[in-house]
Amino acid sequence: MSQTVTTVSVVARDRDVRRRVLETVLQETHPAVVVDSPPGAGKTHLVETVVATAAHHLRMHVGVIAPRVEQVHDLVRRLRQGHPFLPVQLLHARGRLPDPDILADPGVVSVDRPANLRRGPGVVVTTAAKLAFSVPDLQAGQFDLLVCDESYQLPWKDLAPVLHLAHRHLLVGDPGQLRPIVRGDLARYEAARHKMHWAAPRELLRQNPNLPRLQLPATWRLPQDTVELVQPSFYPDLSFASAVALADRQLGFGAAGIGDPVDAALDQLAAGATLVGLLLPARPLEVDEVDDEVAELAAHVVARLLERAATWVGVRQLTERDIGYVDAHVASNARVRARLRAAGVGPATMTTTPEIWQGSQRPMMVAKHTLSGLARLDGFALDPGRLCVMTSRHQLGVILVGRDGVAAALERHQHDTAERPSGTEDAQWAGWRAHHRLWTALDTMGRLIRI
Amino acid sequence: MNATTETLGRVLARHQGRALPIRSTFALSEDPSPVFAIAPIKMVAEEIVQAIAFGDPDGPPQVVTRWNPLSRDAGDLEIFAAALNDYVEAVARGDQLPRFWLPHRSALTVVELLGHRYRTNQMASDSLRRMGWQCRAIAEEATYGGQQAVAIAGEILRAHVLTGQAPIKDGHLGALLAWVAPVAGRDPAEVADEQALVPASGVLERSIDDRVEGLRREAKRGRGPVAARARAEIETRLTQGALNEWELLLEARRAFWSLGLPEGPGLGPLVAESKRRSLYRLQQDLNPPSRPHSLARLVDDHEYAADLAEDADVRGDLHVRELARRKGRALLAEVVRVEQPRSSRRPCYVTLRTTQEVLRVRQGTALRDIGGRVEGRVEDVWEARGATLLRLELTRGVQRSRVPVVGDVTDWVDTAPHDLRRRRREVHDAMQAAASPLVYDQGVVGVGTSGSPSVDLLAVAERLRRGA
Numbered sequence: 001m002s003q004t005v006t007t008v009s010v011v012a013r014d015r016d017v018r019r020r021v022l023e024t025v026l027q028e029t030h031p032a033v034v035v036d037s038p039p040g041a042g043k044t045h046l047v048e049t050v051v052a053t054a055a056h057h058l059r060m061h062v063g064v065i066a067p068r069v070e071q072v073h074d075l076v077r078r079l080r081q082g083h084p085f086l087p088v089q090l091l092h093a094r095g096r097l098p099d100p101d102i103l104a105d106p107g108v109v110s111v112d113r114p115a116n117l118r119r120g121p122g123v124v125v126t127t128a129a130k131l132a133f134s135v136p137d138l139q140a141g142q143f144d145l146l147v148c149d150e151s152y153q154l155p156w157k158d159l160a161p162v163l164h165l166a167h168r169h170l171l172v173g174d175p176g177q178l179r180p181i182v183r184g185d186l187a188r189y190e191a192a193r194h195k196m197h198w199a200a201p202r203e204l205l206r207q208n209p210n211l212p213r214l215q216l217p218a219t220w221r222l223p224q225d226t227v228e229l230v231q232p233s234f235y236p237d238l239s240f241a242s243a244v245a246l247a248d249r250q251l252g253f254g255a256a257g258i259g260d261p262v263d264a265a266l267d268q269l270a271a272g273a274t275l276v277g278l279l280l281p282a283r284p285l286e287v288d289e290v291d292d293e294v295a296e297l298a299a300h301v302v303a304r305l306l307e308r309a310a311t312w313v314g315v316r317q318l319t320e321r322d323i324g325y326v327d328a329h330v331a332s333n334a335r336v337r338a339r340l341r342a343a344g345v346g347p348a349t350m351t352t353t354p355e356i357w358q359g360s361q362r363p364m365m366v367a368k369h370t371l372s373g374l375a376r377l378d379g380f381a382l383d384p385g386r387l388c389v390m391t392s393r394h395q396l397g398v399i400l401v402g403r404d405g406v407a408a409a410l411e412r413h414q415h416d417t418a419e420r421p422s423g424t425e426d427a428q429w430a431g432w433r434a435h436h437r438l439w440t441a442l443d444t445m446g447r448l449i450r451i
Numbered sequence: 452m453n454a455t456t457e458t459l460g461r462v463l464a465r466h467q468g469r470a471l472p473i474r475s476t477f478a479l480s481e482d483p484s485p486v487f488a489i490a491p492i493k494m495v496a497e498e499i500v501q502a503i504a505f506g507d508p509d510g511p512p513q514v515v516t517r518w519n520p521l522s523r524d525a526g527d528l529e530i531f532a533a534a535l536n537d538y539v540e541a542v543a544r545g546d547q548l549p550r551f552w553l554p555h556r557s558a559l560t561v562v563e564l565l566g567h568r569y570r571t572n573q574m575a576s577d578s579l580r581r582m583g584w585q586c587r588a589i590a591e592e593a594t595y596g597g598q599q600a601v602a603i604a605g606e607i608l609r610a611h612v613l614t615g616q617a618p619i620k621d622g623h624l625g626a627l628l629a630w631v632a633p634v635a636g637r638d639p640a641e642v643a644d645e646q647a648l649v650p651a652s653g654v655l656e657r658s659i660d661d662r663v664e665g666l667r668r669e670a671k672r673g674r675g676p677v678a679a680r681a682r683a684e685i686e687t688r689l690t691q692g693a694l695n696e697w698e699l700l701l702e703a704r705r706a707f708w709s710l711g712l713p714e715g716p717g718l719g720p721l722v723a724e725s726k727r728r729s730l731y732r733l734q735q736d737l738n739p740p741s742r743p744h745s746l747a748r749l750v751d752d753h754e755y756a757a758d759l760a761e762d763a764d765v766r767g768d769l770h771v772r773e774l775a776r777r778k779g780r781a782l783l784a785e786v787v788r789v790e791q792p793r794s795s796r797r798p799c800y801v802t803l804r805t806t807q808e809v810l811r812v813r814q815g816t817a818l819r820d821i822g823g824r825v826e827g828r829v830e831d832v833w834e835a836r837g838a839t840l841l842r843l844e845l846t847r848g849v850q851r852s853r854v855p856v857v858g859d860v861t862d863w864v865d866t867a868p869h870d871l872r873r874r875r876r877e878v879h880d881a882m883q884a885a886a887s888p889l890v891y892d893q894g895v896v897g898v899g900t901s902g903s904p905s906v907d908l909l910a911v912a913e914r915l916r917r918g919a
Contacts, residue, residue: 019907019909023908031895049909049916052915070815082916133878136874136878136880155750156747157747160743160882161747161879182750185753192746194890208889208894208895209894210894211895286453286458288454289454330778330809341837347833347834
């Protein structure tokens with residue numbers, strides 16, 4: 001079967017699922033529906049679609065929440081752009097005014113007190129925290145429908161208090177990304193009957209396994225080559241394929257390279273590989289030690305992409321803004337930033353942690369492998385969500401930089417199951433398996449280029 | 452502290468022949484008066500207490516022993532239960548912070564298990580059940596970040612010093628003390644190795660434990676003077692074991708306070724929180740939270756405690772702040788611009804310039820100056836001439852007397868705990884009252900159709916997107 005035919009069928013399936021989501025949420029009487037989404041599947045687009053249909057076509061009063069203020073602002077902009085006729089109210093904290101462009105939009109009513117919210121058909125967008133704090137001032141059933149975007153980033157404790165505000169709920173999110181951050185010593189509550197610190201959809205479905213759970217089958221960001229590596233490693237329970245044609249995701253170069261390993265990696269990307277490792281010789285590092293050589297390498301890769309006039313074939317030549325760098329450690333990010341400046345690459349190339357990268361994308365990414373240089377693997381490094389985010393931000397390709405020795409570190413790792421309460425999830429083991437699978441696949445496919 | 456710094460610190464401590472402080476301030480407030488110390492001895496591998504030395508660490512301890520700890524009769528713990536309750540009542544009367552000193556984590560485990568065994572045990576007396584909930588309250592309090600009511604000597608020492616031995620050896624309180632309070636004229640490494648031969652985890656020495664086990668058989672089997680002699684010897688040996696643990700605890704406590712650091716200036720809120728939490732729990736039998744609203748509240752409480760503890764540490768301790776700087780959690784910056792159209796009124800924008808390489812700030816990050824006078828939210832971050840500039844919109848402290856002036860150089864930290872518990876309580880009360888089936892019931896399911904299934908909603912949605 002040709003790639004075009006495959007893409008067409010993926011797109012058709014994606015439409016079917018989106019139609020099914022609309023039916024399940026708006027035409028059936030399920031109290032909650034969970035939609036699992038792979039990276040780049042158009043979660044926010046789906047949220048917009050459901051919200052606009054509910055508010056405009058079915059005359060519903062719809063609430064939409066997201067974990068972070070930035071996500072809320074983005075949702076408002078997207079709603080206004082796609083559905084300019086839709087009445088939008090933004091409920092915000094008193095101490096945090098909306099961004100100026102939103103304040104200036106006459107179609108958005110910004111309010112900081114829940115009592116000032118207008119009822120009737122339309123949409124109220126806010127953060128989960130603001131809605132929760134507004135609960136004492138709102139009535140049960142205030143909304144006909146409550147939609148939660150990026151719901152896997154929200155702990156159950158932050159969603160549960162607002163669920164009575166609506167009769168129907170839609171939770172959309174990416175199950176493969178980082179789990180919500182909850183601080184404090186919570187190990188003793190891991191075996192509690194209600195796992196308030198778990199990601200909201202996970203706990204909702206654990207308690208109510210008969211609720212409908214739909215899965216978006218397509219990614220509009222990642223090329224199929226990436227999907228074949230990322231999906232089995234990080235989404236064993238979520239099958240999806242790329243909805244973009246190969247021809248639309250081609251990387252080219254305006255200038256030939258000098259034939260060193262960096263060019264070899266870039267040339268692999270131009271030849272159709274979308275996930276390639278570029279490795280310095282193994283050297284164990286101390287915990288928290290910043291690896292200067294890897295930082296130098298990462299900056300070198302970014303600079304080389306620009307020097308060789310990397311091009312999204314048929315779209316545009318890539319600029320600093322089109323390239324991103326992701327690293328799990330703040331200090332290491334800072335070192336790469338400094339190296340980038342030294343190499344003449346400006347701040348338009350975003351360098352930050354996977355936590356911040358969630359929800360963003362760039363045509364090209366450079367990522368530092370989370371196990372690079374580690375002799376002993378811990379829960380942080382093995383967290384599957386972290387590497388998942390790092391390997392799923394790109395539209396054209398990602399180069400994983402780091403040190404060789406990852407396979408050996410994974411083999412040496414002795415997994416400790418003693419401290420895990422029975423009946424709980426073992427994220428570290430899931431992480432080990434995901435890392436092992438991805439690394440083995442890259443090695444087998446000849447995608448690891450050693451310097 | 453990263454592994455390299457820690458290793459270098461240990462080498463230095465080895466060279467100097469004594470432990471080195473790794474904080475500039477105490478993370479524990481001064482001992483209140485009175486204090487209650489608990490040094491239990493448990494059965495090896497059974498987690499059942501067979502002796503406890505307890506009481507005011509500045510006076511002679513009381514010791515209870517249990518010649519037959521596996522017996523259902525727990526009457527021998529009544530003395531401990533009474534003393535514990537007397538202490539709780541005394542601190543409650545004085546509205547004081549309770550302070551329980553324990554030698555090590557194993558002792559806390561024993562205390563926690565006493566709580567589990569007796570809190571709801573219908574065979575136990577009222578006073579033992581009360582002891583059960585009080586023990587549980589102690590163990591519960593110990594899980595909170597920055598708590599001030601439970602001082603576990605080994606752990607609190609390790610949080611303040613680095614020794615010249617391998618970290619794993621620090622787990623033995625005796626070996627740790629060899630470095631914190633070194634014996635004059637002796638190599639602390641040798642002393643530590645000698646100490647490590649003696650258990651410091653709330654159990655008897657192997658030979659004594661074997662002897663006690665043998666005597667226990669005699670005491671159970673025999674009658675008359677043989678059994679009585681066996682019981683007497685068990686009690687003597689258990690008493691000695693408990694007193695040894697007691698002495699170890701006292702030595703650790705002395706060594707800790709002898710570090711002579713000033714008290715962390717940010718400990719006040721931690722003391723207040725710890726006092727509130729522990730007095731409340733010590734005085735009433737509370738079921739462990741199991742309902743969604745109470746568990747949610749508990750998780751929120753833990754998060755707030757962790758925030759408070761981190762804030763107190765970063766503000767109050769120079770060493771901790773330096774570590775925070777290296778992680779980008781604190782930044783040293785100069786005020787280069789202040790924009791406040793109307794004096795003492797909002798809006799007020801402050802632009803900071805820092806050359807610090809590692810930063811953990813982005814749009815939306817809340818920052819507070821180290822003195823806690825002003826607080827703001829990062830509105831923009833950009834780079835210029837080798838420095839990073841941050842534009843903050845002040846959210847607190849816009850009065851003329853508090854707004855920083857151009858040229859001020861100070862640390863800014865991203866720890867800004869806000870006490871939202873009153874509002875959260877209202878939220879959780881509303882959540883409980885509404886009792887959404889999705890949260891409180893299990894296996895919720897909905898079926899059927901409510902709208903008009905003949906309408907293709909996707910087609911509708913697509914028309915809407917086009918603005919039709």
